[in-house]
Amino acid sequence: MLDRLVLWLGVCLLFVAPTLANDQKEEQTRAAWERLKHQPVTEGNFRAVCDLAQEVGRYDINFYYRIVNEYIPLVNRTGDRRRLHILLMSLAKTKVALGLYEEAEQIYQQVHANAGDSTAFLRGSLVGTVILYSEWGKHPDSLKKYSALAERQFTDTHDPEALSFIYTFKALSLLNQTDSVRSYLTNAIRLAGGLADKNALFTARYNYALAVLQNNPQRQIAEFESLLELAVDSSLIPNAKLYSGRLYSFGLAAMSVYYQLTQLNLLLTDYQNAGKYGQLFYDMTIQNYPHGADVPYLSAELSIVKSYQGQYREARRYLDTSLSRFKLPEDKIPYANYFIAAGMVAEDERQTGKALRYYEKAYRFGNESYGLLLMPPGVYYAHALAENGQIGESEKIFAGFGADIKARKYTALGFYYYKYYSELLRMKNDYPGYTNALQSFYEIKDSLANLNQYRAIREIETKMSVREKEEQIHRLNDENAATTREIRQNRIFAGIFAGLAFVIILLIVAYRRNKMKELERKHRIEVMQGAIDASENERHALADQLHDETGGMLALASLNISSVLEKGQRDHQSEEKLQKAHEILSSVSATIRDISHRLTPLVIEKYGFRRAVEDMDQAINLAQKINLETVIVGFREPDGYPVELLNNLYRIIQELVHNILKHAGATHAMLELIEHEDHISVMVEDNGVGMKDYASAKGKGLAAIKSKIDYLNGKMEMMNKQDGGTLIVIEIPVRQEQKGADKTRNT
16 A cells, blocks of 8 residues: 555646646747747757756646657767756656556666766766656565665765655565565665755654554654644755756655645544545645646545535535546546545435445445545445445445555554444444444543554644733733833822721721621522522433433333233244344433433442543534533542532533534534643633623523532623634632542542
8 A cells, every 4th residue: 555655646646647737838838849849949049948848847748749749869979978967867757656667667768878987977877767666666686786786886986865755665565565665765864964954864864753653553644744843844946947957856745745744644534634634635635736737636635524514515616626636427436535535425415326326436446546545445435335225235245355454454444444344233233243333432542542642642732832822921911011000000099098998998908808708698699599400401301301301111011021921932023023122222221321321420429530531522523413522631530629619610511512513503623621730720612603792691401500600609600702602711710629539538
């Protein structure tokens, strides 16, 4: 898979296939070429031809071939070996980038013949030849021959840059030999480390992350993110001039890194970061190649990313762009991932039959394709077959993924395989198999969630550090301003009204003290009444749920079991009745577990408050009604606070999330729960419709939240965000003696 991906990036990023050029631009280009080819081969004219050919190659590869092939004989007649070397190398590199290896091999034979004993020409020809055979993969003896020749040549001439390139591309031909790959790429990085030109260093580090770290996606992401700083180095010039003398130019380095980060975040089901990097990759591609032939392909890729993010309107827009830029009937589009994107959009539109046809089309391309290799098309197709009632066909396809699942279990492949496969087993009424598959799904889900949560916490900690510094500056400024005002007022009134002010202040203090005591008594009564009302409402809701849901279901289960027992013997309906009773009792069990969890979450007592909130997050995301992103900082001690405080805090969070699900109409929400030294902060935001008048917002749920916060002496702020949705921030003060109080009480 890795070598196919490297090749695809070479085609997509280093050279652009032909497209239909603008007629006026094409006429101007042809006129310029007709003028230049009849002029003497001077250095100025030669560079003008190279620039013209390189520009044409961005949108019309055939015209590029024509310019170079017609100009080579003209240059050859002058006997200028340097200029001939530049043209031949450009032509050979282009053939390699497009996968035309046999043609490239013939051109490199001409390059070697022209180079002779010239060290300068030999450097470029050897590096290019090693790249050819390492990507081709069909002539290991030739690769070994030219690699050894190049290594001797560049070692003798003390050329670290050329030697670094040789080690890098030799490593890419040995991807099944892990130790050798690591050794060659480590040496390549070492040799290129001190060079001013960063092409060799970037190339070595990029391929180290791609090849050596391929089984550790988290480290891959960290390495590629660190490469973004190197990718903007001024020496990494996109589309370096043909006559610049560069041995090798990586091309659009930042684009390549964005693509890899998109791929890796998809594999870890971190769709927020995948969407961010995918958009950056797409925008940069369009900026550099607005008319490139890869635009319809990349539009289909971004449609897939947007679908996984749940942004199906955007996914449809990019899918329509892809279809219009292909300029072909839809069933003739030569790209599997277009049909995967179309199937995902069709599924969102509840068109399961249409989705099945799209996924089948992708499946017919085979499981190996260029582009985002999230998982084989067969997984989508098997899922669609099951959704359309073709259980047997679906099961056959699922059976073919055994080896892939073992190798890539803790990736998006394992995540969606077990998710879809468990659904299939449930449709077959294979409940033991369904339970095992669902257990594997949750195991993978938890593993991926833990990986992504670590990165999210690091980002939140950075944001919090910046936010706390900003708040500290604001507080200092406010304190300075207040101090200045106070000094000025004291200077004016101190001498004149000192005595009178003293008497007035005493009266005011006495009055305010009495008034504050009265207000405090009223507030305490209101808070207690609010807490009682909230508890009463919760009890009514639980009673209704027990009566309406579990009572009816238990009666129905009892009826089915009684029917079997009364007959005294098993008949053809007994199995069906018992199975139905089993399903009903399972539902009752889930309902009672939910009610128990609402009364006093057992997870808080058994595993701690942090685990209880994480379980709630997983349950909400599993329902797929909204994408809830939860970040928890602190709460590592299971018994760090009184149970009453944690239960109230859990109820507050539970009600906030419930309000979003019920009223906000949001597709994404974020919950931040942070343990500070003297208080606990909760921030909840969503991308929903917002509140029309949040200052006077009413409702039982919101009243319960406010009552609990008042009871805990906390404060809450609600506001509508400028970009849509609602932001709620809550702070609950915590006294030092409260920490560890529960632990002391239990001992």
